[in-house]
Amino acid sequence: AWGYEGDIGPCNWHKYFPKAGGKRQSPIDIDTSATQYDGSFKPLRIHYDSHMCSSLTNNGHTFCMSVNSDQCNLSGGPLEDKYRLLQFHCHWGSDDTKGSEHTVDGHQYAAELHLVHWNTDKFKSADEAIEKNQGIAVLTAFIKAGKEHRGWNHVLSHFKDIKKVQGTSTVNEDFNPKCLLPENQTDYWTYEGSLTTPPCHESVRFIIFKEVVEVSSEQLAQFRSLCVCSSRKRDTGEDEHLVDNFRPIQPLNGRVVKASFQ
Numbered sequence: 001a002w003g004y005e006g007d008i009g010p011c012n013w014h015k016y017f018p019k020a021g022g023k024r025q026s027p028i029d030i031d032t033s034a035t036q037y038d039g040s041f042k043p044l045r046i047h048y049d050s051h052m053c054s055s056l057t058n059n060g061h062t063f064c065m066s067v068n069s070d071q072c073n074l075s076g077g078p079l080e081d082k083y084r085l086l087q088f089h090c091h092w093g094s095d096d097t098k099g100s101e102h103t104v105d106g107h108q109y110a111a112e113l114h115l116v117h118w119n120t121d122k123f124k125s126a127d128e129a130i131e132k133n134q135g136i137a138v139l140t141a142f143i144k145a146g147k148e149h150r151g152w153n154h155v156l157s158h159f160k161d162i163k164k165v166q167g168t169s170t171v172n173e174d175f176n177p178k179c180l181l182p183e184n185q186t187d188y189w190t191y192e193g194s195l196t197t198p199p200c201h202e203s204v205r206f207i208i209f210k211e212v213v214e215v216s217s218e219q220l221a222q223f224r225s226l227c228v229c230s231s232r233k234r235d236t237g238e239d240e241h242l243v244d245n246f247r248p249i250q251p252l253n254g255r256v257v258k259a260s261f262q
């Protein structure tokens with residue numbers, strides 16, 4: 001078992017998951033003075049359909065909205081191949097001052113959305129792609145406290161069904177995850193990294209939008225309503241809530257973060 005604090009926390013992940021000590025780990029700090037503009041990127045093509053039945057689970061590390069539609073595809077931008085949406089999830093803090101995994105010039109946001117896609121041109125399954133270079137592409141959006149985000153309510157309204165770990169809820173309504181992304185989808189940073197949780201496979205191309213998405217403080221509080229385990233209660237009998245599920249930033253090791261904008 002691994003977690004985000006104590007002996008099973010990020011500093012010890014490498015003992016059981018050796019890739020966690022690799023040279024292209026994520027997340028990283030994006031030093032905007034060191035990013036390199038790349039004018040060769042084609043427009044990002046994000047085509048999601050709405051009628052994809054998906055199920056929402058609490059896996060003890062985050063909520064995960066799994067998607068099983070072969071109509072949700074991503075290509076273009078820095079990507080050479082076509083990728084298919086597999087799932088999306090978030091990382092968040094115990095208060096609005098922390099929670100994102102990547103930081104920008106040292107600034108940490110309240111939360112971070114990851115839309116996880118796998119390379120359907122190069123691999124036969126997501127399970128194969130997740131371990132291989134160029135196997136995974138993660139669209140990433142920073143989240144800060146501000147005005148309410150109506151799209152997020154389609155996801156948050158199911159949280160009461162998944163409060164406990166291994167809770168599952170089927171989401172059938174007409175929901176398109178594209179509504180969770182910022183309006184500006186042309187300005188982003190991109191670099192090659194890893195899964196930010198064990199097993200930390202170095203298989204991920206991150207595409208991180210510059211524009212930050214706003215959700216209300218009350219909506220952020222709903223993220224924190226999830227519990228970390230199904231049974232164990234603290235000695236005081238109260239639930240242990242799932243918060244601060246973000247990995248500390250990792251060494252860049254000479255990697256260059258490219259920018260789609262000047």
Ligand SMILES: NS(=O)(=O)c1ccc(O)c(NC(=O)NCCCCO)c1
Nearest residue numbers: 059114116138194195196197198199
């Ligand atoms: N944060 S991430 O880089 O976008 C990311 C994308 C896809 C993933 O599969 C993982 N990690 C993962 O699945 N770990 C297995 C145990 C967790 C649930 O038991 C992390």
Ligand SMILES: [Zn+2]
Nearest residue numbers: 089090114196
């Ligand atoms: Zn993630």
